[in-house]
Amino acid sequence: MPVPNDQEFFLDPNRCIGCQACVQACSECDTHKGTAMIHLEYVDRPNSPQTAPVLCMHCDSPTCAEVCPADAIKKTEDGVVQSARKERCIACDNCGLACPFGVPKVEVTGIELMQKCDMCYDRTSEGLKPMCASVCPSQALFFGTREELATQRPRSQPINDFQFGSQHLTTKVHMLVPIGDPADALDPPSLLDLCEDEDPMMAGLYDGDEEAAA
Amino acid sequence: MSTPDQTMTPRGQDVAACGEREVWRQHYPIDTDREREHNRRAFLRTLVATSGVLATGQLALMAIPSPLAEARWNAAGEVVLAKRYQELAPGESLLFHYPDHHSPCLFIRMDPSLSDGAGFVAYSQKCTHLQCPVVPQPDQDRLYCPCHNGAFDLRTGAPLFGPPQHPLPRVRIRIDAIDGTITATGMERSA
Numbered sequence: 001m002p003v004p005n006d007q008e009f010f011l012d013p014n015r016c017i018g019c020q021a022c023v024q025a026c027s028e029c030d031t032h033k034g035t036a037m038i039h040l041e042y043v044d045r046p047n048s049p050q051t052a053p054v055l056c057m058h059c060d061s062p063t064c065a066e067v068c069p070a071d072a073i074k075k076t077e078d079g080v081v082q083s084a085r086k087e088r089c090i091a092c093d094n095c096g097l098a099c100p101f102g103v104p105k106v107e108v109t110g111i112e113l114m115q116k117c118d119m120c121y122d123r124t125s126e127g128l129k130p131m132c133a134s135v136c137p138s139q140a141l142f143f144g145t146r147e148e149l150a151t152q153r154p155r156s157q158p159i160n161d162f163q164f165g166s167q168h169l170t171t172k173v174h175m176l177v178p179i180g181d182p183a184d185a186l187d188p189p190s191l192l193d194l195c196e197d198e199d200p201m202m203a204g205l206y207d208g209d210e211e212a213a214a
Numbered sequence: 215m216s217t218p219d220q221t222m223t224p225r226g227q228d229v230a231a232c233g234e235r236e237v238w239r240q241h242y243p244i245d246t247d248r249e250r251e252h253n254r255r256a257f258l259r260t261l262v263a264t265s266g267v268l269a270t271g272q273l274a275l276m277a278i279p280s281p282l283a284e285a286r287w288n289a290a291g292e293v294v295l296a297k298r299y300q301e302l303a304p305g306e307s308l309l310f311h312y313p314d315h316h317s318p319c320l321f322i323r324m325d326p327s328l329s330d331g332a333g334f335v336a337y338s339q340k341c342t343h344l345q346c347p348v349v350p351q352p353d354q355d356r357l358y359c360p361c362h363n364g365a366f367d368l369r370t371g372a373p374l375f376g377p378p379q380h381p382l383p384r385v386r387i388r389i390d391a392i393d394g395t396i397t398a399t400g401m402e403r404s405a
């Protein structure tokens with residue numbers, strides 16, 4: 001049974017209060033006991049306690065699956081990108097390196113295979129909400145219909161269109177931004193070019209920080 | 215610091231939106247619903263169908279009668295050929311195996327308009343150079359070996375040109391005067 005079409009996942013990092021409830025709830029799950037498939041990113045840790053939840057955005061054309069050499073990552077017909085199939089995954093971590101959102105993880109799962117957020121497929125395909133969305137006290141993680149969203153958050157608009165350098169992505173999970181906020185494009189390669197250091201691997205480690213401060 | 219260009223060309227735009235995928239990606243699709251096109255059952259179906267076609271082909275080949283099938287060995291260790299003398303047209307040749315099952319021989323009824331007197335000849339088909347099968351060419355009065363462009367005289371079996379140095383072994387033939395059955399009775403060296 002697929003995930004219902006009208007039920008969608010909305011992510012509002014503005015609302016995240018850093019309580020880690022989603023992380024705890026996620027790691028309760030029996031399919032990956034003790035390991036959370038969601039994590040909280042500190043946006044600017046030295047200066048702010050602000051966190052942002054990071055979970056799989058379920059891309060329409062998933063980069064992780066495109067780069068998988070073992071054909072292990074599959075997208076179901078309802079648009080949910082599943083965890084790597086255990087019998088196929090070779091733990092090469094290509095997916096983790098390729099994902100622009102930094103979601104798939106190999107080393108932290110304890111089974112030495114790639115595991116990632118599958119939007120609690122065992123729950124959502126049965127009509128339940130994902131665990132993280134059902135425990136989030138501030139509803140930074142919201143799973144529901146567009147109508148609910150429109151009535152509860154009239155000043156937010158969902159976007160699912162992302163530009164990473166030259167890579168363009170559309171996702172199943174939506175990010176909520178204030179209405180009228182201009183979309184930002186991130187271009188990491190061009191930022192690397194700004195560094196005077198000739199070794200791109202060292203960029204940002206020494207000179208980059210000074211330049212950013214200047 | 216320049217700001218990232220927002221009107222940047224989406225070079226890495228997903229290929230699915232740009233039309234048909236590469237062939238290998240069609241075989242290894244990311245979407246599970248398209249995965250059904252190349253599944254284990256389809257593979258097994260192809261496997262069974264291919265085996266079936268091959269097996270049918272083998273049976274069909276077995277059904278085609280061998281030109282040697284009707285030649286038979288008699289009690290004296292002689293070979294009675296599949297056709298009778300009068301069933302062979304002038305210039306026609308007949309293949310048989312003598313003195314064992316692995317030695318092809320040729321019986322050739324001579325064309326009376328070309329040959330002077332001799333009614334028939336029979337030779338081993340193995341070229342005396344390197345055992346290639348020779349091809350009778352009655353209109354040119356010779357047996358030709360296409361392997362190395364050699365030839366033998368049709369009437370005597372003597373080498374005409376090319377690599378062979380020795381004549382073709384001749385097969386002794388007995389033709390029944392009443393019903394015309396052709397029997398190979400022994401081998402002899404050609405003159």
